[in-house]
Amino acid sequence: MSLAPNETQRAVISAVVKGLVPLKMERPQPLSTWAENNFYLSPEASHTQGEWKAYPFQRGWMDAFSNDDIEEVTVRKAKRVGYTKTLLAFIAYNAAHRRRKQALWMPTDDDRDSFVKSEIEPMLRDVDALKAVMVPGKEDTMKLKSFFGSVLHLLGGKAARAYRRITVAVAVLDEASAFDQKIEKSSDPITLARGRLEGAPFPKLVAGxxxxxxxxxxxxxxEKNADARMRYNIVCPHCDAEHPLIWGNKKVRHGFKWDGHDYNTVRHVCPHCHESITQADYLKIWDDRAMWISECGRYRYDHNLHVWTDAQGVVIRAPRHVAFVEMWSAYSPQRAWSDIVREFLEATIKAKAGDTAPLEGFVNETLAQYWEAVVERADEHALSRRAEKYRRFTVPYGGLVLVTGVDVQDNRFEVVTWAIGRGEEMWCVDYSVIYANPADERDWSHLDAYRKTIFQHESGQAMKIEAMAVDTGGHFTHQAYNYCRQRERERVFAVRGDPQPSKMVKSKATVQDVNWGGKIIKRGVRLWYVGTDTAKDLLYGRLCVEKRGAGFVHFCADLPREFYTQLTSEARVPQRVAGGEAYKWMKSPGVRNEALDCTVYAIFCTHMLGLHLYTGKMWERLESIVQPPNGDLFRVEQAEEVSPADVPRETHTVETRSAQTSEVPVTEPASPPEPPPMVASPPAPATPPKAVPPRRTFQRPSRQSHSARSW
Structure with missing residues (x-):
């Protein structure tokens, strides 16, 4: 009796074995080893086609990508160092070897589409290890690639929705420097991407x-937050001292040196013995006599042995966050050292003629260094020293109209109120943080309570806010629309920032016909687009005014330090554009800017009220009403406390807190005659209200005549 399987049995066994191949677990390997055995260079995306062999310096960050002890990897690199190919190998490694869900973000959707077509799809076609784990019959899209046991999300990074509703173990941001500083008023892209890793047993965040x-x-x-900042060091063949390749300059004896303008004579001078090596000499030692070493000296990575050691050579655990810095073009055999010097000499000639764009590109893309641009920014310390002794909720002489800007965040409303006077002189009379849930329509009543707050003028008049602008560009757009739509007649404006150059502070409005519940309504809200860069230019000019009077900006002594930090959080930075050079307002990463945004929206309110069109006679009439010569006869002994009867239930209470901290509630400074900040509390028993002088009603300037204004 024959025990050999028949043809049908052999077919079944073959099918079972083939079906189990994707479930086979390979012995864990570092990425650099796995890539040399499995990765393949596609002809569409490479100068050469065939098997992959990593450069020695690439193995350092590749192995950091695959090391589970390392949770975050940051790479600052130049062009032509092969970083993109190592990133592709890491994507293939996660799909075929680790079977881990991953997401890759590019700066824009167009960048994503181009990357998928030119890099991802050829890789899926040519890498055998990936073909073995692709799901048969599964139709992939530009945004999603499916594998056995894992998926790959491919996303553009401009919209906040691109960072929601996905759960991954690996988050990668390519060309991270090109992402917006803040994604749709939510957070920076790296923080948003990290949020997709929560709960992963071995989270990995890569940004290069x-x-x-x-x-x-x-x-x-x-880089500043990294536990170890690593540089690739070579061993000098003359003195055996370790050092990185350095560009250098005329003030030092080491680094790149050449004779006159002859870039072909370039060599690298050792900072220790001052002996020279050529690029050919470097390529002889760039593998066996080179190593990644941290700037602090406590960490070393041997890319040949795949181990982390301390300064004495003892094997240690890798740091949690590693940054590989200044991986510039001189390390790569794809760039000749003479070509680097030639590029610098040409860029220098153009810079002397006034065109700094080539030199900026050389610093960024060849040296892998930051360009130190000459920026325009207000000094927060100088502004805080200008603080005056008037109190919050008190309007000094000169302040005639109150306007408010509101910035909506995930768990709070940030509010800044300014008093505007003759010549658009400005006084900051309040900065409040109202903690609430903007997703809950009931919590928006807290803005009503703030809007009805009584401010006391130094003349004794009681004043209220005349116009309020509410930002609608965050996560709660429809809730903001609904709030503003119901209060348009009370001069509550729905606004959204538009940073286009030369955009008017107040431009045309569009009608939005969807309410907070997403339903179509007949009478939509008018959405006003605010020229934010124009308004910031205007504000920056006023902050530079040093003499009190028209255009001068005053600050209350009760404002916290955080207010000044936020107000000066952005700088006017030159940018390369198609037509030459333009200026754009940019925010430093990790710094909040709500106070600045609120102030921009308050300036928009002044334009909606037409205050920028007022003549001297108009201001005189306004002054005679708000601060009459006999103002003491009408002085209010105590301003009315604002506590609306329709305060939300106790579970939806709100506190106004100092902006010095966003974590711990604190009590606002209280001193007469300042009215208490808005604190929601249970409705009090009905009592006769205190007598308050009737508030004058502001009316916009007449288009027919600028001489008659009523209050």
Whole structure:
């Protein structure tokens, strides 16, 4: 009796074995080893086609990608160092070897589409290890690729929705420096991407890029937070001392040196013995006599043995967050050292003629260094020293109209109120943080309570806010629309920032016909687009005014330090554009800017009220009403406390807190005659209200005549 399987049995066994192949677990390998055995260079995306072999310096960050002890990897690199190919190998490694869900974000959807077509799809076609784990019959899309046991999300990074509703173990941001500083008023892209890793047993966050402007770069922020900043060091063949390759300059004897303008004579001078090596000499030692060493000296990575050691060579655990910095073009055999010097000489000639764009590109893309641009920014310390002794909720002489800007955040409303006077002189009379849930329509009543707050003028008049602008660009757009739509006649404006150059502070409105519940309504809310960069230019000019009077900006002594930090959080930075150079307002990563946004929206309110069109006679009439010569006869002994009867239930209470902290509630400074800040409390028993002088009603300037204004 024959025990050999028949043809049908052999077919079944073959099918079972083939079906179990994707479930086979390979012996764990570092990425650099796995890539050399499995990765393949596609002809569409590479100068050469065939099997992959990593450069020695690439193995350092590749193995950091695959090391589960390392949770975050940051790479500051130049062009032509092969970083993109190592990233592709890591994607293939996660799908075929680790079977881990992953997401890759590019700066825009167009960047994503181009990357998928030119890099991802050829890789899926040519790498055998990936073909073995692809799901048969599964139709993939531009945004999603499916594998046995894992998926790959491919996303553009401009919209906040791109960072929601996905759960992954690996988050990758390519060209991180090109992402927006803040994604739709939510958070920075790296923080949002990290949020997708929560709960993963071995979370991994990778961000790499050629960098841009100093103090305004996501990579710079992540570098500062790294546990170890690694540089690739070679051993000098003359003195055996370790050092990185350095560009250098005229003030030092080491680094790149050449004779006159002859870039072909370039060599690298050792900072220890001052002996020279050529690029050919470097390529002889770049593997066996080179190693990644941290700036602090406590960490070393041997890319040949795949181990982390301390300074004495003892094997240690890898740090949690590793940054590989200044991986510039001189390390790569794809760039000739003479070509680097030639590029610098040409860029220098153009810079002397006034065109700094080539030099900026050389610093960023060849040297992998930050460009130190000359920026325009107000000094927060100088502004805080100008603080005056008037109290919050008190309007000094000169302040005639109150306007308020509101910024809506996930768990609070940030509010700044300004008093505007003759010549658009400005007094900051309040900065409040109202903690609430903007997703709950009931919590928006707290803005009503704030809007009805009584401010006391130094003349004795009782004043209320005349116009309020509410930002609708965050997560609670429809809730903001609904709030403003019901209060348009009370001069509550729905606004959204528009940073287009030369955009008017107040431009045309569009009608939004969807309410907070997403339903179509007949009478939509008018949405006003605010020229934010124009308003910031205007504000910056006023902050530079040093003499009191028209255009001068006053600050209350009760304002916290955080207010000044936020007000000066952005700088006017030169940017390369198609037509030459333009200026754009940019925020430093990790710094909040709500106070600045609120102030921009308050300036918009002044334009809606037409205050920028007022003549001297108009201001005189306004002054005679708000601060009459006999103002003491009408002085209010105590302003009315604002506590609306329709306060939400206790479970929806709100507190106004100092902006010095967003974590611990504190009590606002209280001193007569300042009215108490808005604190929601249970409705009090009905009592006769205190007598308050009737509030004058502000009316917009007449288009027919600028001489008659009524209050």
């Amino acid at each position: 890029s050629t960098v841009r402007i100093k103090d305004f770069d996501h990579i710079e922020t992540r």
